[in-house]
Amino acid sequence: MIFPSRDFKVLSGFSSDLEARGVLCSPEPGTPQGRAMLTFMASDSEEEVCDERTSLMSAESPPPRCCQEARQGLEDGENAAQWRSQDSEEDLDDADRYVCSGVPGQPLGLEEELTLKYGAKHVIMLFVPVTLCMIVVVATIKSVRFYTEKNGQLPYGAGREQSLQPAISLSIYTPFTEDTPSVGQRLLNSVLNTLIMISVIVAMTIFLVVLYKYRCYKFIHGWLIMSSLMLLFLFTYIYLGEVLKTYNVAMDYPTLFLTVWNFGAVGMVCIHWKGPLVLQQAYLIMISALMALVFIKYLPEWSAWVILGAISVYDLVAVLCPKGPLRMLVETAQERNEPIFPALIYSSAMVWTVGMAKLDPSSQGALQLPYDPEMEDSYDSFGEPSYPEVFEPPLPGSPEGELEEEEERGVKLGLGDFIFYSVLVGKAAATGSGDWNTTLACFVAILIGLCLTLLLLAVFKKALPALPISITFGLIFYFSTDNLVRPFMDTLASHQLYI
Amino acid sequence: MTAAVFFGCAFIAFGPALALYIFTIATEPLRVIFLIIGKASEGLKSINPDETAPSMRLLAYVSGLGFGIMSGVFAFVNTLSDSLGPGTVGIHGDSPQFFLNSAFMTLVIILLHVFWGIIFFDGCEKKKWSALLVVLLTHLLVSALTFISPHYGINLVSTYIIMVLMGIWAFFVAGGSCRSLKFCLLCQDKDFLLFNQRSR
Numbered sequence: 001m002i003f004p005s006r007d008f009k010v011l012s013g014f015s016s017d018l019e020a021r022g023v024l025c026s027p028e029p030g031t032p033q034g035r036a037m038l039t040f041m042a043s044d045s046e047e048e049v050c051d052e053r054t055s056l057m058s059a060e061s062p063p064p065r066c067c068q069e070a071r072q073g074l075e076d077g078e079n080a081a082q083w084r085s086q087d088s089e090e091d092l093d094d095a096d097r098y099v100c101s102g103v104p105g106q107p108l109g110l111e112e113e114l115t116l117k118y119g120a121k122h123v124i125m126l127f128v129p130v131t132l133c134m135i136v137v138v139a140t141i142k143s144v145r146f147y148t149e150k151n152g153q154l155p156y157g158a159g160r161e162q163s164l165q166p167a168i169s170l171s172i173y174t175p176f177t178e179d180t181p182s183v184g185q186r187l188l189n190s191v192l193n194t195l196i197m198i199s200v201i202v203a204m205t206i207f208l209v210v211l212y213k214y215r216c217y218k219f220i221h222g223w224l225i226m227s228s229l230m231l232l233f234l235f236t237y238i239y240l241g242e243v244l245k246t247y248n249v250a251m252d253y254p255t256l257f258l259t260v261w262n263f264g265a266v267g268m269v270c271i272h273w274k275g276p277l278v279l280q281q282a283y284l285i286m287i288s289a290l291m292a293l294v295f296i297k298y299l300p301e302w303s304a305w306v307i308l309g310a311i312s313v314y315d316l317v318a319v320l321c322p323k324g325p326l327r328m329l330v331e332t333a334q335e336r337n338e339p340i341f342p343a344l345i346y347s348s349a350m351v352w353t354v355g356m357a358k359l360d361p362s363s364q365g366a367l368q369l370p371y372d373p374e375m376e377d378s379y380d381s382f383g384e385p386s387y388p389e390v391f392e393p394p395l396p397g398s399p400e401g402e403l404e405e406e407e408e409r410g411v412k413l414g415l416g417d418f419i420f421y422s423v424l425v426g427k428a429a430a431t432g433s434g435d436w437n438t439t440l441a442c443f444v445a446i447l448i449g450l451c452l453t454l455l456l457l458a459v460f461k462k463a464l465p466a467l468p469i470s471i472t473f474g475l476i477f478y479f480s481t482d483n484l485v486r487p488f489m490d491t492l493a494s495h496q497l498y499i
Numbered sequence: 500m501t502a503a504v505f506f507g508c509a510f511i512a513f514g515p516a517l518a519l520y521i522f523t524i525a526t527e528p529l530r531v532i533f534l535i536i537g538k539a540s541e542g543l544k545s546i547n548p549d550e551t552a553p554s555m556r557l558l559a560y561v562s563g564l565g566f567g568i569m570s571g572v573f574a575f576v577n578t579l580s581d582s583l584g585p586g587t588v589g590i591h592g593d594s595p596q597f598f599l600n601s602a603f604m605t606l607v608i609i610l611l612h613v614f615w616g617i618i619f620f621d622g623c624e625k626k627k628w629s630a631l632l633v634v635l636l637t638h639l640l641v642s643a644l645t646f647i648s649p650h651y652g653i654n655l656v657s658t659y660i661i662m663v664l665m666g667i668w669a670f671f672v673a674g675g676s677c678r679s680l681k682f683c684l685l686c687q688d689k690d691f692l693l694f695n696q697r698s699r
Contacts, residue, residue: 124528436576444569447535485573493578496601498608498645499570 001319001345001414002453003330003463122411123454125348127447129285133418134443136289137296137426146242147297148430170298173197178300190302194310197303201311202325205318209325213332224344228271228287232264235290277349284346288415292422296430304427308471311420315465330463347412411454417466421446424474428482437489441481445473505583508602512575516568516609524561533561534568555620556673563616567609575605593649600651607658611641614665621672630672637661 141147173196176189211220237260244251267287270280299307318324333340428442449470457464492499524530582598589595615634622630641661644654670680681687 120528120532124531127531436580437573440572440576444535451532451535489573490577493574493601496597496604496645497642498574498604499642 001326001330001340001412001417001463002457002466003340003412122348123451125411126413126450126454129281129346129348130413130418130421130446130450131443133285133289133292133422134425134446136285137292137422138429138439140239140243140289140293141296141426141429144242144246146246147293147426149297170294173200174300174303176303178302186302190300190306193300193303194306197307198310198314201314205325209329209332212329224341225268225272228268229264231287231290232267232283233260235287235294236260236263239290239293277347281346281348284415285418288346288418289422292419292426295419295423296426301431304423305475308420308424309475312465312468312471315467319463319465327463345412345414346418349411413466417470420467421450421470421474424471424478428474428478431482435482435486437486438478438481441477441485442474445477446470449473500582500584500586500588502583504598505579508582508598509579511599511602512571512579512605512609513568515606516564516571519564519613520568524564530557530561533558534565555624556617559617559620560613560673562620563613564609566616567612570612571605571609574608575601594651596651600655603655604645604658607655607662608641611638611658611662611665614662614669617669618665618672637665 174193175196176192178186178189180186180189208220237256240256240260266275266279267283269275270283271287295304315326318326319330321327330340425439425442425446429436429439449472450466453464453466453469491497520534524534578598578601588597594600615638618630619634622628622634641658644657647654
């Protein structure tokens with residue numbers, strides 16, 4: 001889920017204080033962005049209306065003032081971002097800003113230009129983690145045989161029991177076997193498997209939305225903690241075991257216990273509570289990769305592809321339809337001015353919580369809801385739609401010591417998106433002849449899709465699903481590269497012909 | 500078929516492209532997007548009526564590099580991954596320098612794509628159809644030269660000569676001149692120095 005977050009959490013006193021300093025301004029109400037933003041603001045004060053142009057003019061003031069205001073927790077993230085980007089990017093090639101802005105025949109739209117430039121930075125901030133997750137998955141698939149072995153060939157030894165458990169639980173979701181004599185039967189079975197899986201996901205999502213609507217925060221909290229415990233400890237243990245087996249490295253149980261314990265405990269703290277941002281990002285990437293590996297191993301071949309397609313359709317429907325569960329989730333969170341389970345979402349921004357003076361405990365819980373790795377359900381519910389969240393960096397040493405909700409500035413993408421992107425690329429790497437061209441083609445396809453999604457996001461400025469475009473491109477590229485390009489390139493490379 | 504061969508060939512083929520990427524593109528997010536979306540050129544041209552020249556050159560460079568990297572990667576990466584595995588090169592009578600030759604060929608193809616991109620965009624903009632034709636013909640020529648693949652000498656040397664010629668042409672098309680080259684090499688280019696100063 002990519003969302004434009006702004007000020008879900010700003011309190012009234014804070015905003016009036018900002019306004020007094022002449023800093024608070026929102027984009028003009030005429031812009032769609034302004035309309036959306038104005039509805040979210042909790043403040044009762046009159047928002048000073050100033051558009052990007054006037055904020056840009058005032059940005060000519062010396063940087064320290066800008067930084068100070070920003071540090072005091074500007075409500076309007078975009079203005080601050082533009083100021084900062086103005087300061088840091090004046091010396092950049094001016095030509096760049098001219099390339100993609102404006103409408104043909106009209107003078108350069110500063111707003112579009114800055115949106116695009118700002119958006120470009122966010123796109124890159126998302127490319128890096130998505131790329132890292134995919135690299136981890138592909139590297140594991142290519143080197144550790146375990147994840148490409150089908151269930152019939154489980155490794156011997158102590159790992160068997162643990163390895164069987166995910167197999168059993170996942171085969172509940174995909175009971176129809178793909179070992180059938182005819183192609184038609186196999187296709188039918190995979191479609192049936194997909195239907196079962198998707199209905200489970202839909203049911204879980206609706207359940208979660210209902211829980212959220214009726215404020216059963218403790219239940220959700222507990223559920224998510226259980227899931228992340230399982231992911232961080234059990235799946236990590238299995239993964240580590242398989243990697244050690246592959247490289248034939250011996251490790252005694254006490255060392256193993258210490259390693260897994262430390263990894264898991266620090267992960268729980270970072271994800272559910274507080275921790276350095278980079279560490280939190282790294283943990284989220286790792287658990288997404290682990291989950292994607294589980295999917296790649298335990299989903300039957302054709303079912304996996306059909307599931308990928310069906311999940312993108314579901315994502316589209318769930319986020320864009322007025323009665324879609326994810327849209328309702330987002331709207332409920334916006335009404336209550338709460339963030340949407342931040343721990344389930346990868347954020348590339350700075351997050352501080354200085355004090356929680358005025359926030360009620362329930363939203364505090366929601367703020368720190370942990371990631372739910374439990375199979376397909378929750379991250380699909382939270383993971384699917386994507387918005388890039390744009391918060392403000394909070395002020396560490398605020399004089400009042402009040403609210404200080406952190407406002408992060410950056411982009412947020414749901415973990416489910418990471419997982420399904422990695423599943424696609426991992427399956428491309430695992431199947432067939434282990435061809436690298438196919439893997440790379442799928443990787444580029446997903447990045448293109450992500451870029452386009454973020455572009456659409458900058459245009460529409462509301463919640464958008466991140467899966468459909470990327471997965472569609474990925475599927476098209478996978479099948480066409482594997483069947484058309486691969487034989488051709490193989491022949492060319494073996495004869496050293498270059499085209 | 501050792502790690503040395505793998506790393507050596509990988510860096511021969513992709514080293515310059517990686518260096519170009521790191522030093523000119525990685526720091527600027529918009530350019531990375533151009534690299535990924537490559538073919539956005541026509542659309543971008545239409546929404547950019549005012550300032551065309553510098554940005555189009557940048558776009559040409561980035562597009563050329565993008566196409567070059569993709570082409571080089573698709574041509575070479577499977578060969579590279581095979582070089583890590585067990586085997587004997589040339590056991591059926593082929594040349595034992597298979598990997599090295601492929602690596603050098605990939606390198607020259609990547610660089611050629613960069614230069615062709617710059618020349619082609621410029622030709623399109625200034626409606627110099629002869630430039631387009633020459634780019635097309637040299638591309639066909641280079642590909643045809645690879646058909647005589649066992650004779651690496653002729654193949655590689657002539658391709659490198661073509662690359663140098665294209666490079667010089669692209670340099671002048673992109674606005675360079677002997678004077679600016681001299682300034683650059685003698686570190687007397689004030690604009691460049693100031694630019695670096697400011698960006699820090």
